[in-house]
Amino acid sequence: MRVLVTGLGDIAHKGYLPVLAANPELELHLATxxxxxxxxxxxSFRVPHLHASVEHALEAATFDAAFIHAATSAHPALVRLLLERRIPTFVDKPLADNLAEVQQLVALAERQETLLTIGFNRRFAPDYAALRGADTDLIVMEKHRHRQADTPRKVVFDDFIHVVDTLLFLAPAPILRRTIETHVEHGLLKAVTLMLAGDGFTAIGTMHRDSGLDEERLDVIGNGVRQSVRNMSELVRSAGTECHHRRGDWTSVGRQRGFEDMCADFLTAVREKRPTPAADILATHALCEAITFHADAQATPDRPSYTNISAN
Incomplete structure (x- = not known):
């Protein structure tokens, strides 16, 4: 399988290239x-096929799949270029930083009958994936940053989107109600809380951008048991007493954080010619747009704001 990878920054080096370069079934091509x-x-990754741009790569070879790890602002144009050539495409989150472009790109993927996948690695992180389908009454996910307040759209679409998508992934039933709270100072988003609820469960996601520490924690509670995942590396199961499980010393970061299984799932989906998971992509990005609207309304007093919103 001939695979094109573009965007060769930090996330590609840490999460994707170590996984893809180790797969003997792939002929990797790099472009930047x-x-x-x-x-x-x-x-570094012993890849001989190098291209000065995606356009040059497409002139030089045909591809069975492509991975995009470029900056968010570059996603729409690159995704459109690949989908128009019917190349199954994997792109880091977000697909775009606004719902309108996301809808256009998803519609293009469906018209082209070409797979489009978004890189939500927490869906494949072993400790997170194992909690899906658990007997759940309450889900709480916290993802905090130390002194990283930024504009609402950037915070929500580039970072809080992981919280949004994880809550949707773990929710045990349809979402019937949602509440959004944001704290904006001088145009910068400092904190955000999202609450989703359905029959018999509540899911809460929160992020503080001026926290004392960069940290992530997921708690899933139900039937007298609390299961907690801390920084995606330590699982604590509490049922009267605490039982701690840490990833093994030889477990790779790519495995623990879901990159191995996520890449493997995408490549399998390409081979099986699976359709684009349009509903999942749109649901996550639509919630991000609603949160951004709420934060922007706080920053603009004469603009209408809202917190309690029907999920329908």
């Missing part, structure tokens, strides 16, 4: 306009 980065990536 930064020639120094291109040469170093090719050398």
């Amino acid at each position: 306009r930064d020639q120094r980065v291109l040469r170093e990536a090719g050398r």
Whole structure:
């Protein structure tokens, strides 16, 4: 399988290239306009097929699939370019930083009958994935940053989107109600809380951008048991007493954080010609747009705001 990878920054080096380069079934091609980065990536991961741009790569070869790890602002144009050639495409979250473009790209994928997948690695992280389908009354996910307040759209679509998607992934029944709370100061989003509820369960996601520590914690509670995942590396099961499980010393970061299984699932989906999971993509990005609207309304007093919103 010939696979194109573009966007060779930090996330590609840490999460994707170690996984993809180790797969003997793949013929990897790398593309970026930064020639120094291109040469170093090719050398580091022993990839001989290097291209000065995605356009040059598409002129030089045909591809069975593509991975996009470029900056968010570059996603729509790159995704559109690949989908128009009917190349199954995996792109880091978010697909775009606004719902209108997300809808357009999902519609294009469906018209082209070409797989489009978004990189939500927490759906494949072993400790998170194991909690799906658990007997759940309450889900609480916290993802905090230390002194990283930023504009609402950037915070929500580039970071809080992981919280949104994880809550939707773990929710044991349809979402019937939602509540949004945001704290904005001088145009910067400092804190956000999302509550989703349905029959018999509540799911709460929260992020503080001026926290004392960068940290992530997931708690799933039900039937007298609390299961907690801390920083995606330690699982604590509490049922009267605490039982701690840490990832093994030889467990790779790619395995623990879901990158291995996520890449494998996408490549399998390409081979099986699966359709684009349009409903999942749209649901996550639509919630992000609603949260951004709420935060922007706080920053603009004459604009209508809202918190309690029907899920329908």
